[in-house]
Amino acid sequence: MALSFPNPSRIYDASRRCVCFWGYDKAREIAFLVDNAMLIKLNPELLSDESSLLATFDRNRDRILELARTLYNGGPQNRYTIS
Numbered sequence: 001m002a003l004s005f006p007n008p009s010r011i012y013d014a015s016r017r018c019v020c021f022w023g024y025d026k027a028r029e030i031a032f033l034v035d036n037a038m039l040i041k042l043n044p045e046l047l048s049d050e051s052s053l054l055a056t057f058d059r060n061r062d063r064i065l066e067l068a069r070t071l072y073n074g075g076p077q078n079r080y081t082i083s
Contacts, residue, residue, distance in 0.1 A: 012050045019057045031079040032068045
């Protein structure tokens with residue numbers, strides 16, 4: 001389970017109310033979604049607009065990537081939600 005995060009891209013998905021980013025296990029792409037509630041836990045003073053949510057993600061990127069590594073199990077699932 002060699003999960004890596006070479007792509008620093010992330011987006012806010014308003015319909016799902018989460019920040020999405022991607023990891024890779026060899027050539028396999030794995031999507032991760034960090035819901036608004038988790039981002040608010042990381043920053044209780046957070047405003048709920050897109051730029052504030054993305055800024056909170058960026059400030060906590062290392063912690064979020066570690067959570068993603070812990071959550072990932074290498075099975076057939078290709079999307080994980082961090083909440």
